[in-house]
Amino acid sequence: MDDGEDIAWRLDNEQQFWHQLDDIVSGPSDSHELIDNALRAYLAFAATYKQEYLSSEHDVARYCYRLLDADLFQENQDYVRRQFLYCLLQDDDADTLHLAAALLLFDGRAHESAFELLQAESAFTRLVELIRARRDDDIGLHRLLLELLCEMSRIQKLTRDDLKIVDDDFILYLFQMIEQLSDDVDDPYHYPIIRVLLVLNEQYMCFANLPASPSSGGTVTNRVLKLLSAHGPLYRTFGENLILLLNRETALAHQLLILKLLYLLFTTSSTYEYFYTNDLHVLVDVIIRNLLDLDPSIGKLDEERDGQKALRHTYLRVLCPLLRNTQLAREGSNYKREEVRKLLHLLVNRSTAHFAPVDETVIRLVIRCKQIEWLREDGDEQDQEIERKLAEVAPKESDVAKKLLGMSLEDAGVSSLSVVDVAAKVTKEKPTVPAPRRRRKQTNGVASNGTHGAELRVPPSDLSASFSGSEDFREGGRSPFADDAEDV
Numbered sequence: 001m002d003d004g005e006d007i008a009w010r011l012d013n014e015q016q017f018w019h020q021l022d023d024i025v026s027g028p029s030d031s032h033e034l035i036d037n038a039l040r041a042y043l044a045f046a047a048t049y050k051q052e053y054l055s056s057e058h059d060v061a062r063y064c065y066r067l068l069d070a071d072l073f074q075e076n077q078d079y080v081r082r083q084f085l086y087c088l089l090q091d092d093d094a095d096t097l098h099l100a101a102a103l104l105l106f107d108g109r110a111h112e113s114a115f116e117l118l119q120a121e122s123a124f125t126r127l128v129e130l131i132r133a134r135r136d137d138d139i140g141l142h143r144l145l146l147e148l149l150c151e152m153s154r155i156q157k158l159t160r161d162d163l164k165i166v167d168d169d170f171i172l173y174l175f176q177m178i179e180q181l182s183d184d185v186d187d188p189y190h191y192p193i194i195r196v197l198l199v200l201n202e203q204y205m206c207f208a209n210l211p212a213s214p215s216s217g218g219t220v221t222n223r224v225l226k227l228l229s230a231h232g233p234l235y236r237t238f239g240e241n242l243i244l245l246l247n248r249e250t251a252l253a254h255q256l257l258i259l260k261l262l263y264l265l266f267t268t269s270s271t272y273e274y275f276y277t278n279d280l281h282v283l284v285d286v287i288i289r290n291l292l293d294l295d296p297s298i299g300k301l302d303e304e305r306d307g308q309k310a311l312r313h314t315y316l317r318v319l320c321p322l323l324r325n326t327q328l329a330r331e332g333s334n335y336k337r338e339e340v341r342k343l344l345h346l347l348v349n350r351s352t353a354h355f356a357p358v359d360e361t362v363i364r365l366v367i368r369c370k371q372i373e374w375l376r377e378d379g380d381e382q383d384q385e386i387e388r389k390l391a392e393v394a395p396k397e398s399d400v401a402k403k404l405l406g407m408s409l410e411d412a413g414v415s416s417l418s419v420v421d422v423a424a425k426v427t428k429e430k431p432t433v434p435a436p437r438r439r440r441k442q443t444n445g446v447a448s449n450g451t452h453g454a455e456l457r458v459p460p461s462d463l464s465a466s467f468s469g470s471e472d473f474r475e476g477g478r479s480p481f482a483d484d485a486e487d488v
Contacts, residue, residue, distance in 0.1 A: 017053045025070035047095040064106045098141040105148045115152040124162045146192035153199045171223045175235040198257040229270040239275045247286045252307045259314045266321035316365035324372045334374045
């Protein structure tokens with residue numbers, strides 16, 4: 001087949017368009033030259049009729065799967081994948097970028113190796129550049145670029161050099177887009193932008209939990225938290241949408257991403273009151289509902305049960321600073337005090353078969369919440385009952401040895417190693433969802449929030465130290481989501 005640019009196509013209807021695509025991908029593919037010709041023709045033909053026959057997201061997806069399901073791709077996946085990656089990295093034509101980005105996105109959702117290839121070929125930098133520059137070209141292209149950036153960053157850890165490309169201006173650009181779209185909260189364009197910010201926050205948190213070393217290249221500033229701390233009142237639509245998405249979200253991973261950012265906002269003094277009070281009321285209602293609905297006993301696989309348990313723990317860890325640090329802690333603003341107290345009591349006193357047995361971590365987190373001043377009650381018998389429950393479920397040292405080492409002390413005979421020594425040598429499994437560890441005392445050296453309508457200025461560079469992932473985000477490299485964490 002000749003180069004696609006030398007071919008003139010004449011179509012009378014849409015059916016002919018799809019038939020022609022099938023003919024292109026059904027041709028011979030015995031050599032790289034033949035594959036290249038077919039791919040050029042496939043892109044050129046689609047670009048020619050894009051406005052006419054590929055005007056919707058459904059049509060673009062159908063176009064992509066026409067190729068991804070063909071033998072041309074199935075028998076030459078790595079080679080074809082690289083050709084479209086090179087289009088993304090080198091081409092400047094909007095239609096070509098749109099189609100190449102869509103093919104890589106749908107391919108990556110089926111084969112994570114596609115996203116790994118993007119990372120290996122430094123596509124992150126290119127995507128950030130395109131997102132900055134291509135918004136006015138095509139809203140559909142811009143959304144695809146956001147989704148591609150989000151997906152490739154979600155499944156793997158970025159490098160420090162990648163995150164250095166993300167400067168304050170880029171984060172502010174994303175926040176500003178959300179504000180400009182605030183007239184329509186149901187606009188699906190909100191979601192890719194918010195997910196990019198959530199995934200970037202996750203990447204920052206991963207670096208915050210790494211041990212500091214001279215060869216690490218210094219700390220990495222969490223620019224999402226930094227800019228919300230400095231200019232939060234200007235970007236409250238982002239916060240409103242976070243709670244809206246949490247209310248609608250059912251996927252475990254997406255809920256955890258939202259909850260982890262909420263945790264940071266509620267444990268950073270400059271963002272304690274980032275949210276409107278009415279939004280906090282909605283958030284409390286969502287957390288109460290989801291904690292009552294979650295049941296770790298549901299799920300056929302251990303991974304599903306562990307995921308439900310981790311999600312329950314995370315909701316509780318967010319609930320505590322939400323009730324303790326925000327405007328809900330003010331006198332007269334204690335929203336649903338009795339409902340929250342009943343929830344905490346129910347979480348450790350479930351008597352129906354619908355609920356799984358309560359675990360030690362839930363009880364410890366409930367105790368943490370019960371210590372909040374406006375939830376406490378003098379002579380509360382519930383507190384004593386919760387303490388008793390904790391004593392019942394807390395594992396004994398001998399149980400730990402038997403469970404983790406597959407042995408009992410009675411059968412082991414005489415040993416010079418005590419159970420205490422064995423337990424001390426057991427390395428606990430790292431949490432699957434790492435998050436930053438906060439100290440009890442917060443420093444006040446963070447910039448104050450900006451005022452609405454004032455000229456926007458990027459915060460000074462010395463603010464970065466407050467959100468770098470060193471002392472503020474880590475205490476001994478441990479996560480607050482560890483089951484033995486004593487404080488939020």
